[in-house]
Amino acid sequence: MAFLWRKMATSNPTVAGEHDDDAAPPFPSLASAQRATVPQIEIDSNDVEYGAQSGADKSPVTIATELSKTYMPPPSPPRRQSAVHSLSPTSTPSTGPASVVKSARAPRTSQANTTPSRSSERPLPKFNFSNVAPSGQLAVPTVTAPTTLAQARQRREKVALDPGFSQLDWATLKNSGKDLSGRPNGVPPARITLDELKRHSTHEDAWTALGGKVYNISPYLRYHPGGVKELMRCAGRDGTKLFNLTHVWVNYDRMLSNCFVGYLVPRNS
Numbered sequence: 001m002a003f004l005w006r007k008m009a010t011s012n013p014t015v016a017g018e019h020d021d022d023a024a025p026p027f028p029s030l031a032s033a034q035r036a037t038v039p040q041i042e043i044d045s046n047d048v049e050y051g052a053q054s055g056a057d058k059s060p061v062t063i064a065t066e067l068s069k070t071y072m073p074p075p076s077p078p079r080r081q082s083a084v085h086s087l088s089p090t091s092t093p094s095t096g097p098a099s100v101v102k103s104a105r106a107p108r109t110s111q112a113n114t115t116p117s118r119s120s121e122r123p124l125p126k127f128n129f130s131n132v133a134p135s136g137q138l139a140v141p142t143v144t145a146p147t148t149l150a151q152a153r154q155r156r157e158k159v160a161l162d163p164g165f166s167q168l169d170w171a172t173l174k175n176s177g178k179d180l181s182g183r184p185n186g187v188p189p190a191r192i193t194l195d196e197l198k199r200h201s202t203h204e205d206a207w208t209a210l211g212g213k214v215y216n217i218s219p220y221l222r223y224h225p226g227g228v229k230e231l232m233r234c235a236g237r238d239g240t241k242l243f244n245l246t247h248v249w250v251n252y253d254r255m256l257s258n259c260f261v262g263y264l265v266p267r268n269s
């Protein structure tokens, strides 16, 4: 190794010019600080081996290559021209911070026209129409019309209640504590037969039996979300089955507590 250095460092330029094999590598230069710091170790060339190959047998090109590997040139200073800068091909590179910010700005329209990566020039992604209905609308499940009378009856009709007759209004009226049963004050709940029940089947005087209890439903008629007509279907009779078929989840006993008239009893009791 040292032999090679000595050979290169002390070689006569004239001779080197004549014998290019002895030319020093272009870097570092002969007067460089790197060369000055290289330890000068006196080693006989016969003691130096590069693997199985002796240093004396190596070509100058190989030697220069290996030396340049040992002492690589310092990296070049980082350039201020970033990748963002390449978006603006006409701007000149600068090293100041302000220029960095400037170079990071989006290109002007005239300049951007020369940039092929603009989103407006990119081809639109292909849309998959397989999940679109033939009509052009999204294939959302549609509501099918009832096919049987039973289905039509099961579908509930929305009834527009008159102002002041909402469920909240009914709750307010009920919670007022007013007796809505129609019974004279102080009269205890009656024992009502089916014959008696049948005699109360008009809008102004409508009774129905639900779960063995008879209620005066006339005050509730206009509050019923299902409408007066539907509610009147159970007037003057036992409406338990019809009620449960319609909306078994409704707590009728609490809703109609003020409308309680009496208990339904067998005909001959």
Ligand code: HEM
Residues within 6 Å of the ligand: 156, 157, 158, 159, 208, 217, 224, 225, 226, 227, 230, 231, 232, 233, 234, 239, 242, 243, 246, 247, 250, 252, 255, 256
């Ligand atoms: C006196 C007993 C009854 C009471 C206290 C009552 C009360 C109610 C209440 C609170 C609702 C709203 C429930 C909900 O939307 O989930 C309702 C809805 C309804 N009720 Fe009644 N109901 C009675 C009897 C009946 C009867 C006998 C029928 C007819 C057979 C009927 C037909 C309906 C219908 C069709 C709706 C649906 C209204 C809608 O969805 O807008 N109800 N009822």
